[in-house]
Amino acid sequence: MRFPMQFLKSIPVKRVLSIIIFISIAVVLLFVYFFMENKISTNVLVLFLFGFIIVQIFVLQYFFKNQLKHEVRISNFKNRIRELQTSFDEADKLVDYKSVYIANMSYEIRTPLSTVLGMLNMLKQTHLDDDQKAQVEIAEYSSKHLLQLVNMVTDNEDVENGEVEINLLALDLKSDLSQLFKVFEYQAWEKGLEFEYKFLVDERRKFSLLGDSLRIQQVLINLINNAIKFTNSGKITIIVDQTVSIEDGQIVTFYVKDTGIGLRPEKVKQIFDDSKAFNVSEERDYRGGGIGLSISHKLVKLMGGDLKLESKENEGSTFYFSLQLKKTLGIKSEDEIKNPVLLEKFSVLVAEDNRMNQKVIKFLLEQQGADCTFAKNGLEAVELYKILDFDMIFMDIYMPDMDGYEATKAIKKTEKYSHYNIPIIAVSASAFEEDIINAKFAGIDDFLAKPLEVAKLKELLIKYSKKDA
Numbered sequence: 462m463r464f465p466m467q468f469l470k471s472i473p474v475k476r477v478l479s480i481i482i483f484i485s486i487a488v489v490l491l492f493v494y495f496f497m498e499n500k501i502s503t504n505v506l507v508l509f510l511f512g513f514i515i516v517q518i519f520v521l522q523y524f525f526k527n528q529l530k531h532e533v534r535i536s537n538f539k540n541r542i543r544e545l546q547t548s549f550d551e552a553d554k555l556v557d558y559k560s561v562y563i564a565n566m567s568y569e570i571r572t573p574l575s576t577v578l579g580m581l582n583m584l585k586q587t588h589l590d591d592d593q594k595a596q597v598e599i600a601e602y603s604s605k606h607l608l609q610l611v612n613m614v615t616d617n618e619d620v621e622n623g624e625v626e627i628n629l630l631a632l633d634l635k636s637d638l639s640q641l642f643k644v645f646e647y648q649a650w651e652k653g654l655e656f657e658y659k660f661l662v663d664e665r666r667k668f669s670l671l672g673d674s675l676r677i678q679q680v681l682i683n684l685i686n687n688a689i690k691f692t693n694s695g696k697i698t699i700i701v702d703q704t705v706s707i708e709d710g711q712i713v714t715f716y717v718k719d720t721g722i723g724l725r726p727e728k729v730k731q732i733f734d735d736s737k738a739f740n741v742s743e744e745r746d747y748r749g750g751g752i753g754l755s756i757s758h759k760l761v762k763l764m765g766g767d768l769k770l771e772s773k774e775n776e777g778s779t780f781y782f783s784l785q786l787k788k789t790l791g792i793k794s795e796d797e798i799k800n801p802v803l804l805e806k807f808s809v810l811v812a813e814d815n816r817m818n819q820k821v822i823k824f825l826l827e828q829q830g831a832d833c834t835f836a837k838n839g840l841e842a843v844e845l846y847k848i849l850d851f852d853m854i855f856m857d858i859y860m861p862d863m864d865g866y867e868a869t870k871a872i873k874k875t876e877k878y879s880h881y882n883i884p885i886i887a888v889s890a891s892a893f894e895e896d897i898i899n900a901k902f903a904g905i906d907d908f909l910a911k912p913l914e915v916a917k918l919k920e921l922l923i924k925y926s927k928k929d930a
Contacts, residue, residue: 481520488513567615568859568889570607572815575911577604579821602644608912612679625676627764631789632674634701634713635660641678642699645685652689655696662703670711670786673764677784680760680768681715683753684780688719695720695777707785714783724772732770754780802919803830807926810851811835812842812868813888814860818911822855822888825913829922839863843871851883853925856905858889858896865889866903873904884925888913 492509495501581601589597642658649656681699688697700716724732732754754768761768761782772778809831813819823833834849836842838860846854854872858865869885872878887900887908897908907921 485513485517567611570611571911572818574604574608574611575913576815576817576821578608578912579818579824583821583824599647602647605640605644612682625760625763627673627676629671629673629787631669632672632677633669634674634677634703635662637674637678638681638701641681642685645689645697649689649697652692654689654692654694657696658699658701660701660703662701663706668788668790670713671789672713672784672786676760676764677715680757680782681717683757684717687753688717688721688778688780692719692721692777710785710787712783712785714781716779716781718777718779720777723774723776723778724770725774802923803926807831807853807922808849808851809833810842810845810849810854812837812839812855812860812865813857814838815857818857822913825915825918828915829919831922839865839868839871842868846872846883847875847877850881853922854883854885855888855909856885858887858900865905866899869903869905886921886925 489510492501492506496503496506578601581597581604584597585594585601638658638660642656646656646658685697685699696719698716698718700714700718702714702716703711705712705714758768761784764784766782766784768780768782770778770780807830809826811819811822811826811833813822813835814837819835823835826833831853834845834851836845839856840863842854842856843863856865856869860868863871865887869887872883872885884906885904887896887905889896889908889911900908906925909917909921
């Protein structure tokens with residue numbers, strides 16, 4: 462009995478009903494024919510039709526019952542799909558809200574932080590005694606640490622979203638990373654930890670290296686933050702080993718060692734895997750659920766390396782990774798870094814609505830030999846551009862009355878711009894990929910993030926002053 466039922470279930474319901482109806486009509490016609498030929502009596506025909514009707518009722522009841530179940534199942538599936546779609550839409554909105562929140566947070570923190578760092582830089586140029594210099598230095602490093610935390614959150618968000626590219630530039634690891642390690646030195650000191658960093662390098666070398674300094678620093682920030690956070694006593698040691706040279710490159714190995722809580726062997730195997738996130742209630746002592754470490758692992762892999770971990774519970778951990786970087790020429794001398802880059806008259810229009818930021822930008826630009834004229838909004842910038850001559854424009858993106866995008870478009874529509882083609886640089890604390898794309902779409906030539914980096918500012922001044930010459 463099971464086989465016929467399974468066979469019937471495998472055939473579509475409409476086809477089964479069609480077959481039953483066809484057979485029923487054929488049987489009825491056959492009995493009517495026999496009755497017409499007097500081969501069966503009236504009583505036999507009546508009994509047959511009565512039995513046949515009863516069988517038909519049961520058969521139809523069975524099929525309609527199954528059809529009803531099928532429709533209920535489909536209805537439940539559709540409802541479930543709608544529920545899942547609603548949940549997906551809500552999750553999508555939460556992701557969008559998270560991105561907007563991070564963007565707003567980054568902007569709100571970067572704006573005042575830009576002023577703080579600028580003012581501290583100005584204060585360093587004044588006559589200070591040794592104690593005052595130390596106090597300014599601590600304030601500067603603390604501000605830079607806050608900036609690093611903001612950058613870490615936004616940069617890690619980019620990596621999680623798969624929105625990251627490796628940008629290879631000439632770098633000086635000792636110069637770049639010494640400043641970074643100084644920030645963490647103060648952080649470790651506040652916690653009562655020893656902090657040591659070493660650069661193993663041949664000082665006689667005549668080449669620089671090609672790499673992505675920003676991404677290397679992002680990995681180190683994640684690792685060192687974890688090391689300090691989860692080390693209650695002892696020492697943090699950072700080693701940058703640049704002693705292994707190959708034909709056209711150099712293998713650089715970075716070590717971050719701590720004497721912290723360490724990890725159990727089974728946790729070491731899954732530490733870089735997002736899909737095996739820790740149970741926070743059970744693993745309260747472990748490193749942030751592995752999220753920052755997973756991001757660091759992805760970044761190192763993207764740069765051609767592999768992040769490794771050696772750890773022993775209650776004794777400490779050592780994270781390390783090696784990168785093969787190509788050799789290149791072009792290490793900057795100290796004189797080159799300190800000297801102003803503009804030797805001839807260079808007039809700059811700065812559109813910036815914040816008075817404190819105006820002082821910071823004025824100080825930095827005048828240090829490089831530029832003359833500054835300020836506009837407090839986009840409308841004023843457009844009017845000043847029409848009546849005065851400038852070699853470059855620094856345009857804040859978010860200003861009252863008219864923002865930087867609209868002001869740029871208005872300037873580019875003028876007849877004066879068609880003749881002189883003045884470079885326009887966007888300046889904003891909101892330095893997300895979307896902002897850079899919008900700036901390019903508005904016709905802006907380059908982008909400078911707040912807080913302003915002197916090296917980046919010099920690079921832009923050199924680039925566009927030579928272009929004008």
